[in-house]
Amino acid sequence: MKYIAKSADETEKIASIYAKTLKKGDVVLLDGEMGAGKTVFAKGIAAALGICANVTSPTYAYMNDYDGVMYHYDCYRLSSGEDAESLGLTDYFYGNGICVIEWGENIKDALPEKCKRVIIKKTDENTRIIEIPEEDK
Amino acid sequence: MNYLAIDTSGSHLTVTCRKGEKTACGFVPECNLQHSVILMGEIEKTLSEAGMEAVDADFFACAVGPGSFTGIRIGVSTIKAFAYSFKKPVLAVTSFDTLAYNRCKEEKFIAVIDARHDNYYVCGYDGRELFLKPEFIGREELEKLADVYTLVSSTVLDGFKSETADIKDGFIKAVEAKSDFAVSDREQLVPLYIRKSQAEENT
Numbered sequence: 001m002k003y004i005a006k007s008a009d010e011t012e013k014i015a016s017i018y019a020k021t022l023k024k025g026d027v028v029l030l031d032g033e034m035g036a037g038k039t040v041f042a043k044g045i046a047a048a049l050g051i052c053a054n055v056t057s058p059t060y061a062y063m064n065d066y067d068g069v070m071y072h073y074d075c076y077r078l079s080s081g082e083d084a085e086s087l088g089l090t091d092y093f094y095g096n097g098i099c100v101i102e103w104g105e106n107i108k109d110a111l112p113e114k115c116k117r118v119i120i121k122k123t124d125e126n127t128r129i130i131e132i133p134e135e136d137k
Numbered sequence: 138m139n140y141l142a143i144d145t146s147g148s149h150l151t152v153t154c155r156k157g158e159k160t161a162c163g164f165v166p167e168c169n170l171q172h173s174v175i176l177m178g179e180i181e182k183t184l185s186e187a188g189m190e191a192v193d194a195d196f197f198a199c200a201v202g203p204g205s206f207t208g209i210r211i212g213v214s215t216i217k218a219f220a221y222s223f224k225k226p227v228l229a230v231t232s233f234d235t236l237a238y239n240r241c242k243e244e245k246f247i248a249v250i251d252a253r254h255d256n257y258y259v260c261g262y263d264g265r266e267l268f269l270k271p272e273f274i275g276r277e278e279l280e281k282l283a284d285v286y287t288l289v290s291s292t293v294l295d296g297f298k299s300e301t302a303d304i305k306d307g308f309i310k311a312v313e314a315k316s317d318f319a320v321s322d323r324e325q326l327v328p329l330y331i332r333k334s335q336a337e338e339n340t
Binding site: 068085086088090091092094095096097109110112113 | 148169170171205206207208210253254
C-alpha cells in the first residue's frame with residue numbers, strides 16, 4: 001500500500017489510520033532518512049492508541065515508554081544488537097505494548113523475526129511517499 | 138530458616154517467604170514488564186500472609202537469570218536493599234535452578250532457556266548436581282543435546298520436545314534447597330552473565 005502525504009499533518013493522519021491495523025506485541029520499523037517524518041509518524045500512531053503525552057524523538061533516551069502501550073525507539077546512536085541488549089532495550093519487543101522503532105537497521109540482529117515495516121520517502125520539502133509493504137504470511 | 142525470596146527474571150513474578158513453619162507465596166503469571174510497579178505490593182502482601190516482617194528473614198534471595206535484563210536488575214537491587222538494611226546474607230538462584238529443582242526423576246537432563254534468534258542458555262543437571270555448566274549455544278548444539286537428554290524449559294521450545302517446568306514451585310524448592318549457600322558478602326549477588334565463547338563473538 002502506498003500513500004502520498006503533502007504535509008506533516010497528513011503523515012500523522014495516515015499513521016493514525018495505519019495504527020488501527022496494529023496489535024499488542026507488534027514491532028514496527030520506520031525506515032526513512034533524517035527529516036523524513038519518522039517521529040511524526042510515531043506521533044500519529046500514539047494518538048490513535050489513545051496516548052495523550054507529547055511524543056518527541058527519544059534521541060538521548062534511546063527509548064520512551066508510553067505507559068507500556070507504546071515503546072518508541074531511536075536506535076541512531078546504537079551500533080549493534082548487542083548494544084541494545086546490554087541496555088535492556090530488547091525486553092520490550094516481547095511485551096504487550098507496540099514497539100515503534102527508528103533506525104532499527106542498526107540493531108538488526110536483536111530484532112524479533114516478524115517485524116512490520118513502514119517506508120517513508122522524501123520527494124520534496126513537504127511531500128512524502130509512505131509505503132507499507134504487504135506482510136509475509 | 139526464615140527467608141524472603143523473589144523471582145522477577147521473566148514475564149511472571151514470584152514472591153515467597155517463610156517464617157518458622159509458615160510459608161506464603163504470591164505468584165503473578167504475567168506482569169507485562171511492570172515488575173517495578175507491583176513488586177513492593179506483592180512483597181508486603183506475601184509477608185503479611187506468613188505473619189512476617191522483612192526483618193525476620195535470616196536471608197534474602199532472588200533469581201539472577203538468565204532472563205529479562207531489566208527484571209533481573211529490579212530483583213537484584215531490591216534484594217540487596219533488604220539485605221544491606223537488615224545486615225543479612227543473600228542467596229542467588231539461577232533460572233536453571235528454578236527449572237531443575239522441581240524435578241524428581243533420576244536422570245540427567247538439560248535446563249533450557251530460550252535466548253531467541255535460535256540461541257539458547259543451557260545447563261545440565263544430574264539430579265541436583267551440575268554435569269554441564271551454564272552455556273550459550275545455538276540451535277544445532279541444542280539438537281545434539283536433545284538427542285541424548287530430556288530438555289526442561291518453562292516455555293515451548295519451537296521444534297523441540299521438552300518438559301514444562303512449574304516455575305513457581307521450582308523457585309520455592311530451589312530457595313529451600315540452597316538456603317545453606319546464602320552468603321554474607323552481599324556484593325556477591327549479581328546478575329548471571331553467560332557469554333558466548335570468544336570464537337563465536339568473532340564470527
